Amino acid sequence: MSQSSLSSQLDAERAAILDRAAASVFAVESSRVRQSAFVWRGGLLVTAAEPLDGTESLRVTKDGSSSEGEVLACDLRTDIAVVRCAAAVAPALVSGTTPPRVGQTIAVVGRAAAGLTASWGSVHLSAGPWTTRRGATLAHRLLFDVHLAHSAEGAPVLDLDGYALAMAVRGPRRQVLGIPVEAIEAAVSDVVAHGRIAHGYLGVRVVPLGLGLQARHRLNAGEAVLIVADVAHGSPASDAGLEIGDLLLALDGDALQSPDRLLGRIQGKRPGETLRLSRRRGSVIDELTITLGSRPTPDP
């Protein structure tokens, strides 16, 4: 087989991957943003959450036909937004079952106003679990070495077999991050089951207490500790025995100094996951392992 036929065979294979994916990739736009989205289940699209910020309806377009999409959930911690659109009937992308390998070839398949777009690149980093800037814990840290146009933000990242590995989003310092398929599946399942993306919930209100040097030394704490100012009735916190006035010193071994950091750590976990709180009451310090629940909300 000659060199040229090998490379043309490769090109044909790449084109076939794009052809198969094309039906599942849509362009979504509002008055402020234009980006890509892809079908995850019948009638449900997934796209990047951060550029949307509060947008509740989107135009969903493909091949000149356009319809209305409703943003059902927008999770800034994981950067996943779920959009309902009756026209999104195309087959869902099939996700890969093995974690991406460093150096593996990938394609970001997006859709701009004019048509399908593709950028080929490779997996730059594929590492273990990490915590996003906004506090969500994801199973893999994925970075891609690929060009990501604005119109392709929220597009699927496919491997050479056409399996979806992640959703491509912009990170800090022009990095292209991947939101792993496991997180997408979890978010979409939540939306289908509960109408929202489930966050962990502990059931406490806390206020920070700045500590003087002596108090820091005595409590063996950092610059501040958190005081439990209220405990929600029937919440995981009350079940675990947290009480008003308890001091919270550390979570999963990290010092707790501000309520919004605690919020990030709690919401970054999912209901059913556990966290370890180190709590001081009087002169006794103990460690509580608490299974998180989900925030109670009235039924629709």
Next chain:
Amino acid sequence: MAGFQPEVRGALRRHLDAGGISAALEIDSAAALERALMDCVQPLVISGVRWPEIAPFLATGRDHGAPVALLLEERSLDAQHPAFRAGAAALLPWPVPASALARALAAIASGFRLLPRRPSFDPGTAPRPSSRALSTRERELLELVASGLTNKSIARRLDLSINTVKYHLASIFAKLDARTRAEAVSEAARRGELML
């Protein structure tokens, strides 16, 4: 009796004197207060402190059985006040009439807990609620924002119109000085106004 500033203790001492009570012990530091709460069985009156700074001490008092009367400069002192739920034996508005204070201390010494029937004896001295504090409705709405619900879904769940939801949100954003939903939620958490 306890107060961390000399002028607070002075005012409290004069007040107790006027009610015919002399304090067996004057407490001026956090460490001394903690010791007193562990050893003391006499009623303890604490002034010049703010909720929730006093919260850890109430927990100690509750566990060791020292009845604590808290004098608070707040408007609403009722059974829902977290200090009462945390185990304070009495919540009294400051300033409180000297005779009423004396009777309150006698009552908690005999094992009663008490609250003012009216929120405040003298509303004129109570601080005005901060205009930046969230209303109950706003707090309820923010809880739903924190669970990641859209305006439409919040409107449906609270049985409000979408415009009412937007109106409340605009007020919440202004009070919390936030531009996005994520900012509003984390600022409310920082201020202790959100269940986490």
